[in-house]
Amino acid sequence: MKKKVFLNAVVAGLLVFSGTGTAVFAHDEFGGGEEKGENLAGVELSVPLLEGSKNVGNLKEVAAVPLKQIREVKNTTGDVYGYKGYAYLGTHSANGGGGGVRVFDMKNPSNPVEVSYFAAIPGTWQEKVIVKSVNTPNFKGDLAAVSVQKVDRNNPNAKGGFALYDVTNPAQPKELGFWEDTSGSRGTHELYLTVQGNNVYVLTANCYADFYSHGEKMDVNIVDVSNPAVPKTIYEFDPRDYIGEVSNENYDGYNWTDEEGVKRVAFAHSVKTDVTGKTAFLSYWDLGTIILDITNADQPVYLGRTDFANEVQGAAHSMDLAKGGDVLVETREVFGPTRDGFESAYGYTMIYDIKDKTNPKLLSTFRTDFTEKIPGGATVHDPKVHGNTLYLSHYSGGVRTVDISDPSSPVETGVYIPSKSNIWGVFVDRNYVLASDIGSGLKVLQKNSGTAKGETK
Template sequence: MKKKFLIKTALAGALVISAGGTTALAHDEFSGGIEKGDSLAGVELAVPLLEGSKNTGNLQEVAAVSLKEVKEGVQNSSGDVYAHKGFAYVGTHTKNGGEGGVRVFDMKDPSNPVEVSSFAHIPGTWQEKVIVKTVNTKYFKGDLAAVSVQKVDRTNPNAKGGFVLYDVTNPREPKELGFWEDTSGARGTHELYLTVQGNNVYVLTANCYADLYSHGEKMDVNIVDVSKPSTPETIYEFNPRNYIPEISDDNYDGYNWTDEQGIKRAAFAHSVKTDGTGKTAFLSYWDLGTIMLDISDAKNPVYLGRTDFANDVQGAAHSMDLAKGGNVLIETREVFGPTREGFESAYGYTMIYDIKDKANPKLLSTFRTDFTEKIPGGATVHDPKVQGNTLYLSHYAGGVRTVDITDPSNPEEIGVYIPSKSNIWGVFVDRNYVLASDMGSGLKVLQKNGSQ
């Protein structure tokens, strides 16, 4: 039976700002929506909007740098952002044909990030997500970068999707090590995660719609052993039909799912991540919620449970992060189309769960902003990051939101950062600063607590 939740909501303070643009619905592939990077930018501000209290009330923008043109006259748009050992790695989106690769910034002086190299410029593709970890295996020792690769045109026979591995031990001179190809007929790997279990290194993939396009021959989520980066090896594919009682061939085709209430929903893997040990995986599976697996034995994962939604809530589990030592799950839901018959009228917001018992996640609260009507199309949450008791959220035209989750049952917004024409894709917390990737204008650096 579909669960009914008592939802406890924390509303943010009013934000008086507006923007034009067409609203995109749900997810790009089947929504008929428009390019996020071209449509969701907010109004032009003379100075960044900064509001807040407590520590993040002293956030200040200390740098805003554009991506270099790797091709003369071609400006790429930013994807996600990651930081490792004093360097920031910024992926790129589809603007101007993609092929923007990953940009590496030296962050020795956070007020003056310097783009020192770029890599993974693959024809006909875009490189949104990059994860970097220090690894030590029989075959490779150093800093390894895993980069998602998606076709700009899914039908292009000359483009290959999947992920690529690079040696970034010297970030100024990245070296390609290996490539893993998604052969499902989908675009490739949308998001991924690189995780380490002792001497074993794995990449988990979210290949959106692989199940659908391959008619069940390939799955959206793969676990790939990259301990030997030159020869990545797929060791496991997650098929939700084998684990989740509500899913079967009768009501699911790899994307379209009719739930037990007869409601048509979308179910596909959008994002993947593990906990710090690399032994528990979290699959953001849109209207199937966040699926949790024990991957201690990566070749034989064990299903633990999943989050669920009330009947009138659009699912759209997009991304996640953990808090409180892994006992609390932060789940962000990307909903661009707030009006759908039979559902609540709401853009995507954040759900916070107690997952001490992963077989029975308990919804503790939700966090919503109240600018639904003030920023059309940009009012949905995107990605979460947690540091200590503070949750950082990217919110497209809504900028960066910081939320106090000391009490996860009562989240409180404590900071807002909105740059001019804001279109914040990702956030990452590193040392005493917050990195934000802005799709229109590159990398933004925010200093915490007002320190210089």
């Protein structure tokens, strides 16, 4: 990989972003304190709140299951993923981490049973897990890719990166391989597992790898895991090589001064592909969602990116696709709604037409109305699309469902807020909705009757 030389060096820790010199911390690493989401107290409600219409009118909580303790430690949850009748819950960094991925048998959605765990690596936490069936000359079965981050970035005894497991039998996971991030960052924050025929790849979002390594390593890697025992990096994405507004002079891997002279933040937070595995979407904070053609995974082609108005805090956190891949849903995580020179707003959802991926066009935005009701938890987090319904995790704002039959006019159709809500992730699997509550574990929401237009059970 080519070495970068920064003409305007910045000392780590002295990260000033606003034009007036006010420190604005965009993400957990440089914000100090606990991992984002962990420090939200949640809102105590006398009973869970459930309201809505269409398919969510009859949505009800059918299970709320806490995590078992490992090593007599109470772990908090990360993201949630469903596959072949099992729920996979990542865990967070509270109480020293080491909680691994928890596997729940969902044969009876009203009684999920925790049957196993894996990747419970001391000194690390495992937020994201993706599971897919693969068939290569080296491995055939169900493969799980798990993000691994160090709780203490400077711990010499911990390794960050991602782990690979055979979960063909989810009750008996088997470790296959490990890919180590050597950039000096905590490791892989989010990742995505994608399949192109006999080729299997993991895309990584190693937040701040570029910054900590002074350009020696990049935030986004494409790793060939067709042989899970021997993961091999085949590509690293450097925004300086593709985006004219980004150069060594105005970007150090984290701090970025845009073409209007606005001081912003840019780093890879999340990665995903379309169903073909040939188009990648990189959620790159104030650089927006970057779109790559990865038909040739070792030689990606830059297509385009989403953009923000000058007064909008960027913070492209994660995304999903709708309308057969022609519509992109982008969630923006903004905990600090007040910043000089910008609109006053917590993070909200932006919906783009990407039929022409070289020129994404903003169709609409979706904002909730509970900013004053739930201070500190009023930002959107992750999106999942199922048919014409958008499901959003909203921390203390719970799970929100939005009708996007007309993407230019999204309409909120339901809200689920459990007591002390702190919803990190959401996933739609068959006829139920899985939600990971950071403090209390797995929530299962059953879709009993009624179906939104275009949605199948």
